Amino acid sequence: MNVNPILPGFHPDPTICRVGDDYYLATSSFEYFPGVPIFHSTNLTDWDQIGNVLTRRTQLNVSAGLAGANAGIFAPTLRHRDGRFWL
Structure with missing residues (x-):
């Protein structure tokens, strides 16, 4: 039987x-x-x-004046096709 949370801690918007x-x-x-x-x-x-x-820090530029929930990556979508993962 599964119990919540499946992932403990802060892991919002799972895909x-x-x-x-x-x-x-x-x-x-x-x-x-x-x-x-x-x-x-x-x-x-x-x-x-x-x-x-x-x-790598260069992959995540949050220096554009945004802060908090307005910055970074949210609600990603993960897919697999032809042997490759896409996000």
Whole structure:
């Protein structure tokens, strides 16, 4: 039986993508760095963080005068096609 939250902590706006028997999940990270954490699961209950999409500060420019929830990455969509992931 699954219980909420599936991911403890601050992981808003999840997007899930199934590839075979594996599931991949990405969440909003706003202005936090590294950005857009990626998680993996085989049962939709136990999740391991396997990395982040944004790993270089140059990929996340929040110096444009925006702050808080108006800055960074929110509500990503994760897809898989032809052996590649797209966000």
